[in-house]
Amino acid sequence: METEKTYAGIPKEYASYDKSKVVLIPVPYDGTSTWGKGADKGPEAFLHASENMELYDIETNSEVYKQGICLTEPIEEKASPETMVSAVHHRVKSHVKRNKFVTLFGGEHSISIGAIRAFDECFQDLTVVQIDAHADLREEYSGSKYNHACALYEANQNTNLIQVGIRSMDASEKLVMNEDQVFFAHEMATDDYWMDNVIDLMTDNVYITFDLDAFDPSILPATGTPEPGGLFWYETLEFLRKVFAEKNVVGFDIVELCPNASSKASDFAAAKLYYKMLNYKFEDSEETLDDENHITENETLKKFKSNYEEYDER
Numbered sequence: 001m002e003t004e005k006t007y008a009g010i011p012k013e014y015a016s017y018d019k020s021k022v023v024l025i026p027v028p029y030d031g032t033s034t035w036g037k038g039a040d041k042g043p044e045a046f047l048h049a050s051e052n053m054e055l056y057d058i059e060t061n062s063e064v065y066k067q068g069i070c071l072t073e074p075i076e077e078k079a080s081p082e083t084m085v086s087a088v089h090h091r092v093k094s095h096v097k098r099n100k101f102v103t104l105f106g107g108e109h110s111i112s113i114g115a116i117r118a119f120d121e122c123f124q125d126l127t128v129v130q131i132d133a134h135a136d137l138r139e140e141y142s143g144s145k146y147n148h149a150c151a152l153y154e155a156n157q158n159t160n161l162i163q164v165g166i167r168s169m170d171a172s173e174k175l176v177m178n179e180d181q182v183f184f185a186h187e188m189a190t191d192d193y194w195m196d197n198v199i200d201l202m203t204d205n206v207y208i209t210f211d212l213d214a215f216d217p218s219i220l221p222a223t224g225t226p227e228p229g230g231l232f233w234y235e236t237l238e239f240l241r242k243v244f245a246e247k248n249v250v251g252f253d254i255v256e257l258c259p260n261a262s263s264k265a266s267d268f269a270a271a272k273l274y275y276k277m278l279n280y281k282f283e284d285s286e287e288t289l290d291d292e293n294h295i296t297e298n299e300t301l302k303k304f305k306s307n308y309e310e311y312d313e314r
């Protein structure tokens with residue numbers, strides 16, 4: 001199940017499927033993007049940057065890779081947006097059911113549709129926190145419900161969706177948007193309490209979908225549709241650390257890295273963001289791979305839906 005190459009070049013003993021708490025699924029899909037093409041190259045650039053990153057995290061004083069991070073084969077399904085979404089849904093669900101902490105790296109934002117569907121089927125009262133410049137709430141775009149511009153439409157129908165960093169949308173999206181759950185970038189810029197206000201709206205089980213265009217283009221320009229006025233590095237990390245500390249984050253994805261040869265800094269920022277999120281997830285975990293029962297201790301199981309239907313892996 002795991003790949004020959006390991007995530008960030010970590011030793012194989014920390015990368016086997018059975019011993020890893022974390023599963024990383026690359027989804028190099030860019031079937032529906034409209035402007036800046038190249039999100040299909042995102043996972044490769046992210047993995048390459050990760051290999052050049054220090055594995056000790058100063059802020060949390062930890063080396064989270066020792067929890068085990070298994071890099072799986074990428075999901076290469078590209079026949080149509082529908083089949084890609086279905087492939088992601090099935091793969092994610094099979095790993096969640098094995099009690100893995102499942103993470104994905106895209107690819108364009110439509111890869112999140114299948115992932116969110118899988119988490120929503122497995123966890124009670126799921127909150128989806130979307131960190132993004134764009135609302136992505138269209139029901140259909142360019143003839144598909146699974147276009148990247150529709151990435152959160154289904155989550156908005158089925159889960160407790162909270163949108164953070166939004167600064168670009170079509171007027172038609174206002175019809176379905178739940179504005180009480182939206183944190184627009186221009187309001188966040190002058191609101192000292194937005195982080196706590198976002199967290200107050202969350203249920204216990206939280207899935208994070210992080211579109212890299214949420215960041216200000218000054219720190220992450222290599223994305224398909226950059227928008228001025230975005231989040232900065234430390235406020236983003238402060239927010240994420242609070243969410244991981246206060247909620248049961250059940251999984252996350254990072255999408256829309258669109259690598260640009262002249263801006264390796266974006267690849268590196270994405271690599272660092274991913275690793276930071278893992279460090280925050282396991283910050284208070286005292287177990288290491290030396291503990292024999294580390295997998296059964298995984299607390300995400302506590303919030304599992306007890307009556308989920310059995311599912312055959314394909």
Ligand SMILES: [Mn+2]
Nearest residue numbers: 133134211213
């Ligand atoms: Mn976006």
